[in-house]
Amino acid sequence: MTPTVSASGLSLRYGRTPALDDVSVRLGEGVTGLIGPNGAGKTTLLRVLATAVRADRGAFTVLGHDPATTAGRQNVRRTLGYLPQAPGFHPDFTAFEFVDYVAILKEQTDRTARHREVRRVLEAVDLTGVRGKRIKKLSGGMRQRVALAAALVGDPGFLVLDEPTVGLDPEQRMRFRELIARAGEERTVLLSTHQTEDVAMLCHRVIVMAHGRVLFEGTPADLAARAAGHVWSSAERDPAAHAGWRTGTGSFRNVGDPPPGAALLEPTLEDGYLLTLDGTPAEVAAG
């Protein structure tokens, strides 16, 4: 992987809380998923990389630009599309007006070229038909697409998406995944999510964070493989399992250290994630 975004030793404290604790990551073209429990530091990492907040320590570069200098920071911002966790829409704006407003903030001063760009990004997220509608009248899924369109203005090389699939129904989520996959074809996308399914279906790399630290960085297959030999089925709940639940077939699926002779199951990414959070030694997969 040729890294397009590299961060090393990022640390940031809020009072006594280490939101980021010596975080080093490398991203390449395509979609990288960032998963971790509430308070893991995902949003903080995205905000640092989006130059919305500065780390106390550490450094990073985005497509060769170093935000440590004013000029470098400006270049990082020019190459960036950011979809924050709670996009601040003006509800009376139409979809077109909102994206146009973002395009103005992104220094697109030529009105004709800017409007062409606004139409392009709204088309890219399939919102052409409702571009004149007020945002308050759009569904949650459509609003998320307006926010994605705004992030895509100017064709940024680095797209930062903070939990973009939250609150979407399964069909909307599927459509949104399609759009993100398309967006990731020729650029670097970092996507924070609580859905291991988003990662399994969409991401070529995955980073697991907890307590401000990176616990795993590698491919989704590497993460699933961490649980090989640690997932088994049983007729009754196995008290030795770290986690276990009754499945639709009535048998239990257990994750942890199996008893001798257990009926081992093929691990999923979610199994690997659960075991990683459960204190498996921190590991960074090669590549």
Ligand SMILES: Nc1ncnc2c1ncn2[C@@H]1O[C@H](COP(=O)(O)OP(=O)(O)OP(=O)(O)O)[C@@H](O)[C@H]1O
């Ligand atoms: N502005 C802030 N002021 C004080 N503490 C903060 C601030 N932002 C984040 N924190 C704390 O930093 C830690 C990391 O928070 P962060 O929002 O980055 O986690 P997260 O992984 O994005 O969580 P979630 O999945 O719930 O969005 C948490 O303990 C949080 O309470």
